[in-house]
Amino acid sequence: xxxxxxxxxxxxxxxxxxxxxxxxxxxxxxxxxxxxxxxxxxxxxxxxxxxxxxxxxxxxxxxxxxxxxxxxxxxxxxxxxxxxxxxxxxxxxxxxxxxxxxxxxxxxxxxxxxxxxxxxxxxxxxxxxxxxxxxxxxxxxxxxxxxxxxxxxxxxxxxxxxxxxxxxxxxxxxxxxxxxxxxxxxxxxxxxxxxxxxxxxxxxxxxxxxxxxxxxxxxxx
Numbered sequence: 001x002x003x004x005x006x007x008x009x010x011x012x013x014x015x016x017x018x019x020x021x022x023x024x025x026x027x028x029x030x031x032x033x034x035x036x037x038x039x040x041x042x043x044x045x046x047x048x049x050x051x052x053x054x055x056x057x058x059x060x061x062x063x064x065x066x067x068x069x070x071x072x073x074x075x076x077x078x079x080x081x082x083x084x085x086x087x088x089x090x091x092x093x094x095x096x097x098x099x100x101x102x103x104x105x106x107x108x109x110x111x112x113x114x115x116x117x118x119x120x121x122x123x124x125x126x127x128x129x130x131x132x133x134x135x136x137x138x139x140x141x142x143x144x145x146x147x148x149x150x151x152x153x154x155x156x157x158x159x160x161x162x163x164x165x166x167x168x169x170x171x172x173x174x175x176x177x178x179x180x181x182x183x184x185x186x187x188x189x190x191x192x193x194x195x196x197x198x199x200x201x202x203x204x205x206x207x208x209x210x211x212x213x214x215x216x217x218x219x220x221x
Contacts, residue, residue: 066221067219067221068094068095068096068219069092069093069094069219069220069221070092070093070094070095070101070103070188070217070218070219071090071091071092071093071217071218071219071220072090072091072093072188072191072215072216072217072218073089073090073091073105073215074087074089074213074214074215075087075088075089075215081114082113082114082116083111083112083113083114084110084111084112085109085110085111086108086109086110086111087108087109088108089105089106089107089108089109090105090106091103091104091105091130091132092104092105093132093134093217098136098139099135099136099137100133100134100135100136101133101134101136101142102131102132102133102134103131103132104129104130104131104132105129105130105131105132106127106128106129106130107126107127107128107129107130107148107150108126108127109124109125109126109205110123110124110125110126111123111124111125112124116159119158119159119160120156120157120158120159121156121157121159122154122155122156122157123154123155123156123157124152124153124154124155124205125152125153125154126150126151126152126205127150127151128148128149128150128151129148129149130146130147130148130149131146131147132144132145132146133145133146134180140181140182140183140184141179141180141181141182142179142180142181142182143178143179143180144176144177144178144179144180144193144195145175145176145177146174146175146176146177146178146195147173147174147175147176148173148174148175148176149171149172149173149174150171150172150173150174150205151169151170151171151172152169152170152171152172152203152205153166153167153169154166154167154203155167170203172201172203172204172205173199173201174197174199174201174204174205174206175197175198175199176195176196176197176198176206177195177196177198178193178194178195178196178210179193179194180192180193180194181193182217185216186218187218187219188216188217188218188219189216189217189218190214190215190216191213191214191215191216191217192212192213192214193212193213194210194211194212195210195211195212195213196209196210196211
């Protein structure tokens with residue numbers, strides 16, 4: 001029973017975070033009910049399936065199983081004459097059953113781009129926290145929701161001697177929704193996801209288009 005109680009609590013917390021972040025964005029009022037209904041239906045359906053038994057029995061005693069912990073995230077480095085990108089975003093998660101996994105992580109992104117033709121350099125930084133939930137309708141394929149809160153800063157450096165221009169630092173909410181694949185490799189899985197930021201805040205680090213993430217999840221136990 002403890003095992004299923006953890007699933008229920010995590011489901012309600014994830015749905016609550018989605019609701020809170022969604023309320024922060026006024027431009028998607030018409031989409032809120034549809035988005036929330038879809039998220040609640042997906043996550044709560046998985047819990048119902050798991051509680052009915054599914055194909056996998058819970059651990060004896062319903063205790064914590066460290067072998068179901070996994071570590072991973074995204075790591076990206078790119079350096080060039082005109083651009084630099086550093087992305088270090090580790091995550092830790094727990095595979096509750098064959099249908100459901102969830103966890104949390106931190107974000108750190110730094111990028112700089114030189115625009116010599118326009119006479120300035122742009123520097124952009126992101127630090128933040130995220131939680132995620134994954135539903136596996138079939139093996140190796142999952143749907144994912146990931147609410148985030150990111151602290152962002154942006155600075156422009158002009159080559160003509162004008163003072164640097166900084167936009168006000170700001171905490172920006174994001175709600176990433178997407179679909180992914182977990183490809184077995186060694187002791188873990190290569191993770192490929194296609195994502196879209198549903199909140200579309202003007203300072204979102206993810207822009208207004210779908211994007212891909214590549215990572216690796218592994219277990220240390």
